[in-house]
Amino acid sequence: EISLKYGAERLGKRQDADMKRFRDNRLGAFIHWGLYAIPGGEWNGEMYGGAAEWLKAWAKVPADEWLKLMEQWNPTRFNPKAWAKMAKKMGVKYVKITTKHHEGFCLWPSKYTQYTVAQTPYKKDILGEMVKAYNDEGIDVHFYFSVLDWSHPDYRYDIKSEEDEIAFARFLEFTDNQLKELATRYPTVKDFWFDGTWDASIKKNGWWTAHVEQMLKEMLPGVTVNSRLRADDYGKRHFDSNGHLMGDYESAYERRLSDPVKDLKVTRWDWEACMTVPENQWGYHKDWSLSYVKTPLEVLERIVHAVSMGGNMVVNFGPQPDGDFRSEEKELADAVGRWMSVNGECIYGCDYAGWDKQAWGYYTRKGKEVYMVVFNSPYSRHLVVKTPKDVKITKAVVLNGKEVGVKETARNEYNVDMPAKDSGAPFVIKLQIEDNTNAADKYREALT
Numbered sequence: 001e002i003s004l005k006y007g008a009e010r011l012g013k014r015q016d017a018d019m020k021r022f023r024d025n026r027l028g029a030f031i032h033w034g035l036y037a038i039p040g041g042e043w044n045g046e047m048y049g050g051a052a053e054w055l056k057a058w059a060k061v062p063a064d065e066w067l068k069l070m071e072q073w074n075p076t077r078f079n080p081k082a083w084a085k086m087a088k089k090m091g092v093k094y095v096k097i098t099t100k101h102h103e104g105f106c107l108w109p110s111k112y113t114q115y116t117v118a119q120t121p122y123k124k125d126i127l128g129e130m131v132k133a134y135n136d137e138g139i140d141v142h143f144y145f146s147v148l149d150w151s152h153p154d155y156r157y158d159i160k161s162e163e164d165e166i167a168f169a170r171f172l173e174f175t176d177n178q179l180k181e182l183a184t185r186y187p188t189v190k191d192f193w194f195d196g197t198w199d200a201s202i203k204k205n206g207w208w209t210a211h212v213e214q215m216l217k218e219m220l221p222g223v224t225v226n227s228r229l230r231a232d233d234y235g236k237r238h239f240d241s242n243g244h245l246m247g248d249y250e251s252a253y254e255r256r257l258s259d260p261v262k263d264l265k266v267t268r269w270d271w272e273a274c275m276t277v278p279e280n281q282w283g284y285h286k287d288w289s290l291s292y293v294k295t296p297l298e299v300l301e302r303i304v305h306a307v308s309m310g311g312n313m314v315v316n317f318g319p320q321p322d323g324d325f326r327s328e329e330k331e332l333a334d335a336v337g338r339w340m341s342v343n344g345e346c347i348y349g350c351d352y353a354g355w356d357k358q359a360w361g362y363y364t365r366k367g368k369e370v371y372m373v374v375f376n377s378p379y380s381r382h383l384v385v386k387t388p389k390d391v392k393i394t395k396a397v398v399l400n401g402k403e404v405g406v407k408e409t410a411r412n413e414y415n416v417d418m419p420a421k422d423s424g425a426p427f428v429i430k431l432q433i434e435d436n437t438n439a440a441d442k443y444r445e446a447l448t
C-alpha cells in the first residue's frame with residue numbers, strides 16, 4: 001500500500017448506531033427541486049429530452065439569464081406536511097433534498113450568495129419547512145449538495161493558472177461557508193450526499209474533500225457522507241489509490257445496479273443507489289412521454305435488488321414548480337407504500353443473505369430470518385432454494401398469508417411450494433432456518 005494523507009479515513013463498514021440507522025433505513029426518496037422545475041425541460045418554445053435539471057446546459061443559457069427564473073419561484077401549492085405524509089405512506093425512512101443543485105440556487109436563505117429562496121417571491125426558508133415536516137413524521141433528512149456551481153464566478157472546471165488557483169481557493173471557502181451554514185441551521189440532518197465533484201479542479205484538491213468530511217463530522221457527530229465527495233492525494237475518487245472506499249458508503253450506483261449473480265463485490269461494503277422513474281429525469285420535466293417511465297413494479301424490483309445486495313435505494317421525485325407532485329409520482333408512492341405496508345419487513349433492517357440467487361427473485365436476510373422476495377412465478381409451481389452447507393429450512397410462511405410446504409429434494413436443495421392463491425403481485429416467503437451441521441448425509445455425488 002502507498003501512504004496517503006487524504007485517503008480512506010477508516011477500513012471496513014462503520015458499525016456505530018448512526019451508520020446502522022442509515023443502513024437499516026434501506027429505502028429513501030430523492031427530492032430534486034430547483035429553478036429547473038419552472039421551465040420543465042422547455043426553453044424558448046423548444047422541448048429538450050435530456051435531464052430537465054440540466055436544461056441550462058442543453059439550451060446553453062447564460063447563468064445570469066437562467067437565474068432570472070428566481071423571479072418566478074413561488075410554489076403556491078407547496079404543503080410540506082402533505083409532502084411528509086406522502087413519504088410516510090410510501091414507506092421511505094429518509095428523504096434526500098437538493099439543497100443546491102448545479103444551477104447554484106439555494107433552497108435555504110444562505111447569506112453567502114444572492115441566489116436563494118429569500119430573494120424570490122416565495123421568500124421563506126423552504127428547506128427549513130421541509131426538514132421540520134419530514135422530521136415531524138419520523139423521517140430522516142439527508143442533504144444533497146452540488147459542489148459544481150454554475151452561478152459562482154470563482155468555480156473552475158480545471159486549475160490551469162495562478163488566477164485559477166486563487167479563484168478556486170475563494171470558491172472552496174465559499175463552499176465551506178455554505179456547508180457550515182447548512183450544518184448549523186439544520187442540525188438534525190443525518191447525511192450529506194455530494195454531487196458535481198467529477199471535475200479536474202476537485203480531483204486536484206483531494207485535501208479539501210477530506211477536510212469537508214472531517215469538518216462535517218466534527219460539527220455533526222455521526223453524520224454520514226457519500227464516497228462521491230472524496231478524492232485522494234492523487235485525484236482517485238470513491239476508492240482511494242489503495243482501493244479502500246472513502247466516505248461512509250459507495251454512491252456510484254446512479255441509475256444502475258450491479259449484477260446480483262455475476263458482480264457481488266458490492267456486498268463487501270455499504271452502498272446506496274439512486275434511481276429515476278423516467279429513463280433519466282431528476283428535475284421536473286413537462287413531458288414524460290419522451291422516454292420510458294418505469295412501472296411501480298419495476299421500481300419495486302430495483303428496491304429489492306439493492307437491499308438483496310446489502311445496499312440502500314433512493315427513488316427520485318421531481319416536484320412541480322407549483323409545489324405539488326405530478327400524478328404519476330403520487331400513484332407510484334401509493335403503490336410502493338401499499339406493498340411496503342405488507343412486506344416491508346423484508347426490506348427494513350435487511351441485508352445480503354449470501355445465498356445463490358434463483359430465477360424466481362431475490363433473497364434478503366435479517367439475522368436468522370431469510371426472506372424470499374418472489375417476482376417470477378415458475379410453471380413448476382415450486383420455488384427452488386439452495387441453502388448454504390450446514391443450513392436447513394424448517395418452515396416457510398407467506399407474509400400476511402399462510403404456511404407453504406417445503407420439500408427437501410437433494411443435499412441443501414428444497415422445493416418451496418407456491419402459495420395456493422395467486423395475489424397477482426410479488427410476494428414474500430419468510431424462511432425459518434436451522435443449523436444442519438451434524439445431520440446424516442443420505443446423498444451421494446455421482447462418480448463421473
Ligand SMILES: C[C@@H]1N[C@@H](C(=O)NCc2ccccc2)[C@H](O)[C@@H]1O
Pocket residue numbers: 032051053054195254274282
Ligand atoms: C443525482 C444526479 N446527478 C446529476 C447528474 O446526472 N450529473 C451527471 C451528468 C453529467 C453530464 C451530463 C448530465 C448529467 C443529476 O442532475 C442528478 O442530480
